[in-house]
Amino acid sequence: MRSRDAYWKQANRALLVKALAELCYEQALVAEPLSEGRYSVSLASGVKYHFHAWLTIWDWLLIEAESIEREHHGQRAPAEDAAQFFIDAAGDLEATPSTLGNLLHELANTLVADVALLEKREGLRAETLAQLSDEQLQCLLDGHPKAMVNKGRIGWGAREFNLYATESAQGVRLLWLAVRRALAVSGNSQAWDWQQLLAESLSEGQCQLLDTVRREKGIDWQAFLPLPVHPWQWQRHIRQHYARHISCGDLVLLGAFGDEYLPQVSLRTLSNLSRPQALHIKLPLTVLNTSCFRGIPGKYMRCGPILSAWMQRLCERDTTLRARGTGILQEVAGLHVPHVHHEQIAGTPYRFRELLGVTWRQSPAGLCVQGERHLLMAALLQRDSRGNSVAVALIEASGLSVQAWLAQLFDATVVPLYHLLSRYGVGLVAHSQNLTLVFRDNRVVRVLLKDFQGDLRLAQGDFPDRGDLPSEVEAVLDQLPPSHIVHDLFTGHFVTVLRYLSAQMAVEIGLCELDFYAVLAQVLRRYQKSVVTKAPQMAERFQQFNLFRQRFERVCINRVRLRQGYGDSAERPVPIVGGDLHNPLWLAEQQQPGQIQLQPETLSSEEASL
Incomplete structure (x- = not known):
């Protein structure tokens, strides 16, 4: 068993990786490339952070935690203090002293929880984690990967944490x-x-x-x-x-x-x-x-x-x-x-x-039948102390190829979400804690959707197929233009879930990101073809909710807290929009048209008969 100080430094480095990567992704900071795989972030305070990283298909840096160094007055040292980073970057982040103080409060709570998780997962390999029950595994998950301080819990102390x-x-x-x-x-x-x-x-x-x-x-x-x-x-x-x-x-x-x-x-x-x-x-x-x-x-x-x-x-x-x-x-x-x-x-x-x-x-658990088990989709992203993921452990135990397993995952999750959006104008903010995956023999067979209180919205426009939606429900739900609500899938799922999964698989098993999104693109194209064959009018909907356009808006959540601060408000915070992103689906189709062939067993029974 390692010392608590070792866990503390590891938790700080992991949070530094997340903070640097997400703040550069959200364009609050700029990472300057120095040489191949080497980057530097220069801050208004005069401090610089240097690190090795790989730029992913999402214009997002995958940073090596052990490589981060802090340079101050020309002196470099390993960066192992996440709080110091936020103090160093306060001017660049436009954080007021009040905002910074409260952020450090959230940071301290998050680090304490992260250390506890590192201790609990010590010695548990990804293969073991992958076979735990959903309820057991949820108590070991790192939580939302996009939120920098995801266990802030302002209002709780040590007693509440323990209880x-x-x-x-x-x-x-x-x-x-x-x-x-x-x-x-x-x-x-x-x-x-x-x-x-x-x-x-x-x-x-x-x-x-x-x-x-x-x-x-x-x-x-x-x-x-x-x-x-x-x-x-x-x-x-x-x-x-x-x-x-x-x-x-x-x-x-x-x-x-x-x-x-x-x-x-x-x-x-x-x-x-x-x-x-x-x-x-x-x-x-x-x-x-x-x-x-x-x-x-x-x-x-x-x-x-x-x-x-x-x-x-x-x-x-x-x-x-x-x-x-x-x-x-x-x-x-x-x-x-x-x-x-x-x-x-x-x-x-x-x-x-x-x-x-x-x-x-x-x-x-009440909806699973004999031979099925369920896991929160967030579990796929969880890694063990060696950096191996639950997702890859499940793939290896399934007996399927990586592409075939991913195709089943996408067919069971992304296709229903896209179908709800394009046919019914129903958008779900489908982050990894709102999707429960049902497995049989370690293969994803279906998805269970939940959490409609604020995370389900309607697209504005004429959608006759949702005509039987009760009026008292429609009156309560938010209604947004299609160009906005498509982000419930693109940002809510592709950016918030698949961005991390594709990067993890590239690092862990060498699956090229373009290959990952080529599988997703072909699953979606196959779905579109099967639908348009029966309902030609849906072609216009697929253009209205176009997941294959060249660029998408970059939606930022961490900058909201930095800008808004911690004062009370009448409404929940609203994300900020940054510069555009190249769409990985578009890139995959441009570079690798038709190269990934899906096996027949990855087709749904409905489509296999077409």
Whole structure:
């Protein structure tokens, strides 16, 4: 076992790699090439950072962590202090002292979590990680690769980290409240009533205990609804902000009951520790993490179950989606308790409007059949201490060629996302934590989609095929021009997920990036051909949502925090657009037209018959 200091230096170097690479990609900093594979970043402070790197197809640097050196007053030394880098670069990043101070707060929390993960994964090879259950592996993941300080968790300290953080892998027992129905905004599918939701989260004995307490406190379920709350959220926020409702008996604490729940990598979504097939519970946690406070907006509560049920019906009736087994992790119920005072203030900080609520969502374990297993797509990017990835471990265990395995991955994930966008004008921000992959024999066979609260938007225009979308749902969802919403797939998935996967495979197994995107291009072209053959009018849609255009806008998320700072706002942060990118799909088709041949076994049964 290495020393804690060794882990600390490794975590700092890894964060330096991410910060330098992402800030250069977002054009906040400029990396000057010195010689082949050698770069330098000169800062306004007079400090320079030197490193070896490879420029990927995305105009993004893949930096060798051990090569980074800091030059100050002509003296060079290994760079092992991520906080010092941000201090050095503050002028270039246009960060105010207040912003820089808060960023260093997030940085410190992230580094502590990263060190804990390095210690936990020590000795675990990629082959072992790849065979862990989804729930186990989520507690070992590094998290969003694009966000520089992705475990900032402002609002939590060491105690909360040890009790409630994903890396702790500790079960959390929820508190249960009774909330007067008149106060709540709620919605539930016809298949789930509130008593069933209670029974899903509590064993029969625990249900009886809760019922005894409920009767002792004079609670009648005809007038109240059950509401789980995270114990930290109750202590830190609810007792104070909702004191008025508590004092008059409209909000009643019943106590801690039921099974323990394991925090997933998203922090606020919890899976049942003893019964993985039980519904997941998503709860507000008013901590600042990966750019925003992790609350639950109340506007989706009534329509969430209706929307996810509509999405599931779409997957069942649509030939393209049904052929691929595309499914939905349905939000079967939601409940939100608006704050009586903050709701009256136009422009109040959004975190005060997202304090108390819950979403119950299907567990992927409950949708897998014999011989199947599920993993979050984020798991593919995880590497072991030798730098080997879960993705390559799965490929090697599958018995397929790299190209055939990737073709199945793309056919199961990218094609459904593109089909939803081009046929129905439905965009999903498909980052790696919103996609659950279902495997059979280590091969991806289908995808389960989730998280429609703010991550599902509609394209403006005439889309007759979504004509049965309930009006109350359409009224709540954001609607954007097609040129904007195409970024839900291009930026939300290609940039945010595939950018890292293609680079990892190039480094680990020597797969040329152009070959990687040539496979993706051929899968998409094959899909387009099969659709246009049956519905020629779709050719115009494919031009409207053109994934093959030469250049795309560069969307930046880290610069938002640096520019906006840490002050309260009425809305969640909006990304910044930088200079254009060359589209890897266009590049692949230009340089390697038709060179990658997909094997017949990579075709869906529907398309193999064409």
